[in-house]
Every structure is written in structure tokens, then in C-alpha cells.
Amino acid sequence: MSTSRRQLYSTLPPSSASAVASQFLSKTQKLPPPRQTQLLDANQLQRFSATLSRSELSQSLPGNCTPLPAGYHLAYFTPSQIENDLGRDGTDTTFNPPSPFTRRMWAGGQLEWIKQAPDGLRIGQHVTETTKLVSAEGKKTRAGEEMVVVGVEKEYENEQGLVLIDRRNWIFRPEIKEPQAPASRPAEVPFPDGRHVRDFIQTPVTLFRFSALTFNAHKIHYSKEWCREVEGHRDIVVHGPLNLINILNFWRDIKGVDLFPKKITYRATSPLYGGEKYRLILDEEKDKITEARIVDSYGKTGMVGQIESSE
Known part of the structure; x- marks a missing residue:
């Protein structure tokens, strides 16, 4: 263990946001990043478009090779945990820090399109998502409440290679x-x-x-x-x-x-x-x-x- 990490653990309470974040990051980054491959199917795109009131893709089933509009990858690669593994608030816990920082909020992020049409995401493709934990940091709200800010990075690859990078930041506050x-x-x-x-x-x-x-x-x-x-x-x-x-x-x-x-x-x-x-x-x-x-x-x-x- 490095000197700086020994100092961190010796000066911070075990349940402080900074200590929890450091331990969570160190433990999780030692594990292989989760990977999953999924078919981008037309039914999901049609129903997602109907939910968004987008008539151009909801009135009939989109055909193979239809480009997936910007951001619509969020309808795919969804969480697969059984109910007993979800958090008390119903959230997926795959990248949750330990208790007490279990109350999740989506704080923001960045989407970056590496490839544009015709090499981007399209209906009928098998696409692989790789998710990495890139950061975990203890912070405080303006009111002084401790929280853990977690950053993950998702890469999406099709037959053309890396197409999209989705960086997300989540805030985890203490359970109510x-x-x-x-x-x-x-x-x-x-x-x-x-x-x-x-x-x-x-x-x-x-x-x-x-x-x-x-x-x-x-x-x-x-x-x-x-x-x-x-x-x-x-x-x-x-x-x-x-x-x-x-x-x-x-x-x-x-x-x-x-x-x-x-x-x-x-x-x-x-x-x-x-x-x-x-x-x-x-x-x-x-x-x-x-x-x-x-x-x-x-x-x-x-x-x-x-x-x-x-x-």
C-alpha cells in the first residue's frame, strides 16, 4: 500500500465519504470491466420512439440498418439485476458504493460519437458495451452532507470498432x-x-x-x-x-x-x-x-x- 493511501486511511473515519470512495474505487477497479453484447432490435426502437412521441420511427417497424438516433442507445443494455439485488429505492446496484452511500441520483455526463453514419449504431447490429468505473470521490453538498460521486465510462463497439463513449456521473447520498x-x-x-x-x-x-x-x-x-x-x-x-x-x-x-x-x-x-x-x-x-x-x-x-x- 502506498504511503499516501496509508495516510488516507489513518486520517479519515472508516465511514467518511472519502474513505468509502477510495476503498470502493480500489476494489472495483481490480475486477474485469463488465461486457455485454446485444442485438439492436427494431421493436425496442419503435416503442422507445412512441414513448418520446417521435412519429418518424413509431408509426411502423423500423427496418434493418436504420440509424439509432442520438441518445437512443439508452433503450438498450439495460440493467438485469433481480429485484432482491436492487437498492431500497429500486436502483441498480452494480456500481453502488457501500452503505451508507446508497441513494443514487443521475448527476450528468458526456456522450461522444466516435463514428458517424454510416458507421454508427444501426438496427440489426450486434453491439458490445464495456463499462468501466473511472472515478469515485468523496464530496460534500452545500448543506454539508457527505456524498460519493461516481464516474463510469461505457464504450460501444460494432463491426466498425468503437462508435460511442457514454460517460456518466452519479451522486450517492446516505440512505434516508x-x-x-x-x-x-x-x-x-x-x-x-x-x-x-x-x-x-x-x-x-x-x-x-x-x-x-x-x-x-x-x-x-x-x-x-x-x-x-x-x-x-x-x-x-x-x-x-x-x-x-x-x-x-x-x-x-x-x-x-x-x-x-x-x-x-x-x-x-x-x-x-x-x-x-x-x-x-x-x-x-x-x-x-x-x-x-x-x-x-x-x-x-x-x-x-x-x-x-x-x-
Whole structure:
């Protein structure tokens, strides 16, 4: 063991976020990275497109070699744990740090397209996903609560080689011991304007279908009782990945539905709730960069992003 690591363990309490993160990273990185190969089937794409209200791919079964739109890989390579292995909140625990840091939130990440059409992901391909734990770090919230920030990197390869890199950051906070009182709804304020705007209200049906197609059992997305009586949310929470895909879809509608960006970097900053109106704003592209943000009707920013064009 290195001197620096001995010092770390000797100066930090065993249950501190930094100690837990260090031990978790060291242990997990010694294991071979999980790999799985999956067929990109047309049925999943059609149903995912219907969930997203995208008529161009939902009205009939997409044919073989149909390009998978940007971000739609999230409908594939879904978690496969049995229910008894899931966390108390219903989340997949494959890359969870040890207790007490078990309450997961999707914090953000980056998608980078290494290959564009015609060499990208297409229906009918067998694609291999390799997942690596790249970081685990103990931090504190603004309120002083400890948390562990975990970074994973997923690489997707088809017959042409590496096609897509999906980097994700998750926040793990301590498990809730005492139920939190539900937050009250703030006063509404006018939406900001922008160069391109699109408004959303996510229904329980959309959130249920998105959870089902991504095999995501996280209770904050479908159980109002869990949200209000345990975690203190005022309603069910909109998925971070759903907002990410809606940003990409809006960008494609402006630039061209067959186009792929070179890269998108995004960060979730505040929860967005089912049944509440929120607005996606895209600025005018400058030097191949488009700034994106999602704001709710109460003045809070729910997600920010930066899209880099490939052309």
C-alpha cells in the first residue's frame, strides 16, 4: 500500500465519504470491466420512439440498418439485476458504493460519437458495451452532507470498432433513515425566452413507459408515495436521461433529424417533476457549440448542456 493511501486511511473515519470512495474505487477497479453484447432490435426502437412521441420511427417497424438516433442507445443494455439485488429505492446496484452511500441520483455526463453514419449504431447490429468505473470521490453538498460521486465510462463497439463513449456521473447520498417532509410548490414565474424553445409536461404515462423501456426501477420516477413520504419530493421526478434525449431530439429537429453531434456534455442541477411545465431552450450555434438549458416554471434550472456539432 502506498504511503499516501496509508495516510488516507489513518486520517479519515472508516465511514467518511472519502474513505468509502477510495476503498470502493480500489476494489472495483481490480475486477474485469463488465461486457455485454446485444442485438439492436427494431421493436425496442419503435416503442422507445412512441414513448418520446417521435412519429418518424413509431408509426411502423423500423427496418434493418436504420440509424439509432442520438441518445437512443439508452433503450438498450439495460440493467438485469433481480429485484432482491436492487437498492431500497429500486436502483441498480452494480456500481453502488457501500452503505451508507446508497441513494443514487443521475448527476450528468458526456456522450461522444466516435463514428458517424454510416458507421454508427444501426438496427440489426450486434453491439458490445464495456463499462468501466473511472472515478469515485468523496464530496460534500452545500448543506454539508457527505456524498460519493461516481464516474463510469461505457464504450460501444460494432463491426466498425468503437462508435460511442457514454460517460456518466452519479451522486450517492446516505440512505434516508427518517422520512422527509414533501417540498411545497413554489410560486410560478414567467419562462425566459430564447432563440429556440420547446415546452414539456411529462405525464405519469410517459415516465412509466420510459422507466419500463430502460428497465429502470428507481422509485422516484413512478411511486408518488415514495417521493412524497420518503424522499421529500413534491411529485414523481422526470428522468435525467429523458431530458438528455429531449435536448438531442430538439437539436436534431433544428439541425436535421439525420444528423449526429460530435459531443454533448450535460449536468442535472435541480429536479423536474411530472405534471409540471418546463421549458427547453437552445441558443444559436456559435463556433459549432450550442448551449442548452432546461428551466422549470418556478425559476429553477433543471439541466444545462453544451452540444458540439460535427460539421
